[in-house]
Amino acid sequence: MKPGNRFLARAWTAVMFISATGLAVGVPVHLVQGGPPSGRLLDIAVTVILLADVFVRLGESRSLTAAGWRWLLVDVVAGIPFGILFGPTPLELLRLVKLARVVSMMALWWQRNTPRWNTFRLLYSGYWIALVVHWLACGWLALRAIPAESLPGQNTYLRALYWCVTTLTSVGYGDITPQTEVETIYAIIVMTIGVGMFGYVIGNIAHILANLHPSRTRYVETMERLNAFMEYRDLPSSLQDRVRGYYGYRWEKRLGFDESAIVADLPPSLLADVSLYLKKDVIEKVPFFKGAGEELVREIALAMRPVIYMPGDYIFRSGEKGQEMFFIGRGQVEVLAKDGRTVQATLHDGQFFGEIALVLGHPRTASVRAVGFCDLYALDKETFDRIVARNPEFAAHIDAMVRERFGPTS
Ligand code: CMP
Secondary structure, three states: OOHHHHHHHHHHHHHHHHHHHHHHHHHHHHHHHOOOHHHHHHHHHHHHHHHHHHHHHHHHOOOOOHHHHHHHHHHHHHHOOHHHHHOOOHHHHHHHHHHHHHHHHHHHHHHOOOOOHHHHHHHHHHHHHHHHHHHHHHHHHHOOOOOHHHOOOOOHHHHHHHHHHHHHHOOOOOOOOOOOHHHHHHHHHHHHHHHHHHHHHHHHHHHHHHOOOHHHHHHHHHHHHHHHHHHHOOOOHHHHHHHHHHHHHHHHHHOOOOHHHHHHOOOHHHHHHHHHHHOHHHHHHOHHHHHOOHHHHHHHHHHOEEEEEOOOOEEEOOOOOOOEEEEEEEOEEEEEOOOOOOEEEEEEOOOEEOHHHHHHOOOOOOEEEEOOOEEEEEEEHHHHHHHHHHOHHHHHHHHHHHHHHHOOOO
């Protein structure tokens, strides 16, 4: 769908939502109070919109399925202006079927995993509570429980709403009490609905609030579990601090997500695109990648494995066997000479190291230590050899770097 069309479709959905809500609010009021002339105008406006919706939907789908016909029936029934045609009549209540559209809209959003779904749910619960309270207040009014003449100058709807909220949330203050048997039964029903509704709502809201920030909740849970474990196993406090530091950094930079684990679940086509996007920071920073062919960049980027090092960590030490080379996505490392103290070079974002051992098959010529937190990407020897064998441009670039750092190799 084109962006313009998508915008129109969303705007139309919003208009439908407002119209359905208008019906849900207006119809019961019309039934109990007759409604002012301005209400008639609104009724006409809503009716025109709902009938237009029938034509929009007919235009959208040339051939209707069984479900399509059912929805069309809902739309047609909701579009009939019973109130205008016959005055206040219970038939008007049929128009509330349009609310089924609101329910189906929410189901669709849920299926699509709409972002901020929990906030939506919170608002949606509030929406239904408001409607139910409104309907119950109209019901109380319909029972003529508050005769207008007994409350001169007071808005009877407001009084009914007040009675309804106090009865739903507690058992009421006793200032408005049922007088007849029917009113007493109604009050009992409202109290019972109140118990159920608020039990449901409070449980729901507690769940929603707890999940408003799922990644933060997950992070707090992980940290609590880790802290308990580290205390139980009596880890030295410096080590505990480092573990907490690592998780803190991962939380700060990636909301605590382990990207490799997340992309691992994706099908190959998506996996390639998503992991390329996730590694775009390093791809953009490595100067060589800018001039390299798309295929080569893709192959290297896909093979790179993200790793995090903490301040002072050794990525490897001089003399070790080399199995990987590293690209620096974010952070700084020091190349230390064999004596372990002399800093030969400091490398930062976009540079790489560890290539000499892979190209020459020598043990590591130097130690490399992280200065601060470092986001590195490791490329294993097997993939490195394969890529070098197939890409002379990459081989030449690496060779030039080896010559510069290690001296002529032949
Ligand atoms: P390797 O020998 O595999 O492991 C140590 C790495 O440090 C080495 O590969 C190079 O990538 C890097 N290195 C060694 N000497 C220098 C230098 N003078 N300047 C920058 N990097 C270096």
